[in-house]
Amino acid sequence: MNPAFAEPTGYMNYLKRVGALAILSAGALYVIVSGGFDLSVGSLMTLTVIGSSMLASNDPNSTYWIIPLMLGIGAVVGLINELVVSNLKVPSLIATLGMMISLNGVAFMWSGGAPRGYLPDTFRFFGRYNIPDVPLIGILPVAVICLAAFGLVLWWGMHRTNYGRMLHAVGDNPQAARLAGVPVKSVRISAFVISSLTAVLAGVILGGRAGVSVDIGSGFELQAITAAVIGGAQLLGGRGSVPATIAGALALEAIFTLLNLLGLAQPIRLVVQGLILIGAVAFATYQRKRVGR
Amino acid sequence: MSGTPVIEMRNITKSFPGVKALRGVSFACGRGEVHALCGENGAGKSTLIKILSGVYKPNEGEVLIDGNVQHFTHPQHALLAGISVIYQEFSLLPERTVAQNLFLGREPRKNGLIDNRAMVEETRRVLGLFGVRHKIEPDTLVADLDVASQQMVEIAKAISLNAKVIVMDEPTAALNESECEVLFSLVDQLRASGTAIIYITHRMREVTRLADRVTVIKDGEATASFDHVPAPEVIVRAMVGRDIAEFYPEPAKPEDIGRTVLKVEKGSNYALREIDLELRAGEIVGFAGLQGAGRTALAMAIFGAVPFTGGAITFDGRSRTFSNPRDAIRAGIGMLSGDRKASGLVLMQSVRDNGMLTSRSFANAVGSAAANQFVDQAGMTALLDEMRVKAPSYDQEMRFLSGGNQQKAIVARWLALKPKLLIFIEPTRGIDVDAKASIYHLMRDLARAGTAVMMVSSDLPEILGASDRILVMREGTIVGEFDRSASEADLMLAATGEVEGAAA
């Protein structure tokens, strides 16, 4: 029915398209596993794109310092998120909601409401460029390489390190983790920082793919949570898998693409997304109860 | 007693994954009867009560009220049938007033609206039964009450239901002597008015004082039933099922006890005052006292979880301050918290991950697998094997294991670090008897290997059986020191403050 998936180039385009969301979801998963929410990631993506366009002033060489600078801003945002949560005892849902609103405002303030510069091609390289004429797969988008690389790093961090196990423990039972000697605060800080850093990376890739616009990241925070939930992550912490979350992001985008190809309108997409969301969680809960708790 | 019992349970069987909690237990209680239900921690008493109150459904057997078979599927059904339970864990809502808690879910109504005045008056009346000394205002928030008062509110709640059957699950755990007396006279009044009372305790004193009949539960079975109150030794033997001597390992010999590991001088914080103590290598020190006496607070303070704000700590010969658990762990202290589910286990993680949690916390964060000296997967597997943790696989999630196996896995967590001082809080709560014995032996083995062991327990036989030395706490400070030859009565008197304990 759909030639887009019938040939390798189609697959590559699809992976390229989903790259930003997949990386973002895998990073957001760190906060979810640690027992919190990060609603600020979408607005951080917007800030990354708008801020970069403001700073770049069309200079192709600026990319090399802009991306590290943006990562630095991201780290600060993640740090503030966590400090507000743990020091001011504000639930992360509210803390990151406030951060989301504020960051959107900052992005607007910075640009005066409309971005004032282009993203140079060196910046857009990551989200836009395809390596042509690759055997077997036809093209190899740089975004796909980024997805593979960051996905691997995030997988390793979550599932192959002491840190990853501590993260699970903190989300599972913070009190028990603290009494077992887990440095709860630094584990949480790093989760929020990782989430923010991946949001910046996702922003770079999305900005590369789509160019500058003022609300480029809006809605991504909920999509990221949806992807994690589809991937079986437990909200409020303690369980989650990076590969499954990336698969969740791929599934989400595939479903949307499919609905698009079937000619089903946006409203149907919403309904389907809603049903998937409830269904996935209800099923997971049922499964867990079936095996006893 | 004559005629149909008010409440009868026949052949109750109940299993949980990995545990058969109850096997064919039968039990009955008539009007105006106080029936003591005795048994060790983990024997199955609480499970039985939860079946009676409609929280659990039995796999087999039936519950009869006034001779009619009942099928409770919700606690409300049991309440409507006239069964009221005072649970061991408080089921009060801290943010609501005493009166609101007393009438939780059954507020008196006038014209369809809650009759606040009637509620307050009835509350005042019921609380009046405790006498003027224990005055609790109906509109106080429960959060503002101390532990003993909260226990009184729990009791008042059950009484105010005018139930046919009242179940009291260790109601005196937080009460001092005079408060206990108030409770006992209440029980007498209730008995006189024809209420059936199921009284759960392992304090022989209370059995002797109150009971008309006694049933002993051991390992999920009703092992003995008496229509009179036998001598305490008889009950204890039925509860434990073997000689105490076998059950508890040999105490330390004087030569086993070594240098001082921990010394606290004038330790204090919001819950503690004037704490002076020494813990020595090779010695198990039991800490007895009522709930809220400061035993757990002391453990938390030594462990750095809720640090001392005054006084001095010398650990391992050096002056130290532990401002968080990491400091204490790094110095060589471990702690098994009393409420495993709330503060010990990470239930969704594997048995192995639970065991390695502390090791990993002190290892390189990105270090992984066997390469790291702190995170010795093979070593943990061996340790878990050695402790005979029963699990289909060590990759099984922790929540599927029984209480005893969960506790062993946490012990393994600390053993991996070879601590100099290991603190056990209520080490055998919710654990079956076999596992209990192995925990005691484990503690002793640790002590023999030169570890100082601190054990906080509310279970006096356990304190007397497993400790080398016993410290009794009351109102945030240490009020007495005993050796293991002391009697339960000695400890109780010191704990409740009726007599200052003599230094041993």
Place this chain on the structure above:
Amino acid sequence: MSDYLQNFCPVHSKPQREDDLKKTFATLAILGMMPGLALAQAPNFDDPAEFGKQREQLAASFNGPADQRYLQYAGDAMVDTAQFKKEGPWTVCFSNAGVNNPWRVVGYTDMTEEVKLHPEIGTFTHVDAEGSDDKQIADIDDLLAGGNCDALIVSPYSTAALTPAVEKACAAGLPVIVFDRGVTTDCPVTFVHPVGGYGFGIQAADHIIANVPAGGKVLMLRILPGVDVLETRASGARNMFKDAGLTILGEEFTDGDNAKTKSIVEDYLQRGAIDAVWMDAGATAVAAVEAFEDSGFDVPVVPGEDQQDYLQKWRDLGFKGVAPTYPTYQWRTAIVAAVNTLKGEQVPGPEWVLPQPVITEDVLDQYINEKMPPLHYAMCGCEDMPGYPEAWGGSK
């Protein structure tokens, strides 16, 4: 295991749960049917008379100074405003639907710069409804209650919703100027707007029809459904394509999102050739062009709007572009209308229809200014203002 489950959820026996699910689905179905009751109520966005009128206006000549488009007006109906004449300094209040997109940002800058040209305006009070009708109504209430306004300018978020609030302001004796979207009352002094949505659709569709052979395939990209200005653009173009014998591949909504636009165009490209992409607003035009570029296709006929990034892309790639406009200079005109009203001078009305020029290849270079931000709208009519170009984010 299964009896274990039963014990832990004694309340939910299985058949009951299935019942619940059935109930759930039944109610969902009912929920779905309810809005369907009056489906035939959609507002009319396909009005041949209005279409014809706008087509004429596009070609008509406008009154007013030839070099200042923002002062020009169609027709010669004027309103007398003597009753509002007042000595300065005035307080001019402005209830803004929002500044949440670049078009509105450029327009609002036009407006504030225009205010600076009128020393008689002592205070210019701006309240921003942040894209909410509810809030805009409250804002107007605030202005009426404590704003001391001498004149009120309203850029309504929704036509119908803001009508009562505007009526209230009129009733309070204030001269009200409405621009961009209108209201359904004629109580304002005048309603400032360019030719209109049909006109925008016509300009792009004319270009496509002229450059695509009969039977050619057109993809229609739209921002979102329901906005009257955008709906008229689409309906006008749709009719013209049908009459010209072009095939419409589909109508897709992009939410104004570049990434989504790119995905949609890529998906269509996988299925076959596209001869033209029609768009109801130019914000995503560059993304559509890039979708062709990145997939290795030649860029076909892709109209956009007067934003700098599109104009430059058009020039650089040399495809067949055209830029219909919805000029931002109407924001200046609103101030001018307010000032003239307070001076008691005649103002074009009850509708002040502004010209709506189209940028074609011949005049493309006039509008390109690389010193301006990429999302700047070239048809701002602001080049003569003292603050230009810095106030708009450009550099000299």
Place this chain on the structure above:
Amino acid sequence: MTDTSLATPRRRFRFDRNASAILLIAAVLIYLGLVLALGQTRFLTLENVIAILTRSITLGITAIGQTFAILVASIDLSVASVISAAAVVTSVVMNGNPAMMLPAIAAVLVMGAVIGLINGLVIARLEVNPLIATLGMSLIIQGILSYFYNNFAGNVPAEFQVFAYGTIGVVPYSLIFMFALAGLAWFVLRFTRFGSDIYSVGGNQDAARLAGIKTVRVVVGAHILCSLCAAIAGIYLASRLRSGAPWIGAEGVYDLESIAVVVIGGTVLAGGRGGVWGTMAGVIIFSLIDSIFNVAGVDAFVKQVLRGIIIVAAVAFYAARSQRPVA
């Protein structure tokens, strides 16, 4: 030992119980200070006070419902979609015909109750996390709604606009209605067993169950009330806007804002503590903030930054004192 241990403890001043009042007073003082400092005393007229209070009636009605959901330790993200759906159904069913006013209101209330019922059942029976359940519900409602409508649809008769625009003297009916609704909610929470059960279930679901409370019913009931309030807010909005469109709920961000004002009003997200008057204080604080921004002429973007910070700061104002760890 004497009998001190059981004496009634002294009544502590419970900061967290009065914090919403303190915040409200602070906001009023800031407003007064600003108005006086700018010499703009014209903002102190009765009309202006009423204009401020009337700003957030949609939010206020929604937040009253949200209070129930949060008190029972749940949350409802679907209110914005319910508002849109209710407004559209109101205006479509009425369609300018005064005779259809009552059927329209009845239809909308039924719809609200059904949505609340489904939310409640999915949360309490299927045990789906309330955030996910109501987010999913929100998407579903929004999808169904925008499938049928893509613009303002129908219109309400002039008689019905009295609800939003009619006044007694200078006081709008709608303002009276909102406070009456808040009073009713307070009454339910304070004087009915259902209200008491809400606090119990929110405070500790297990304890409530042990006390014989049918917790599922209580959760479902709270969600029905929450959705009903959102539906009423939608009816009000239809009256105010003359018509309903599928985006008006989302454009007002009533979902997140209603949660924010409830939390600012001192109801804890974990449930079991708080009340409806705190929520009303939160609503007025939000209105005041808007007005302060308007008076001070704060730039729209700066406004947004400040709003985010204020939400967090207000919640921190209570929460920082609590010892409970949060995540």
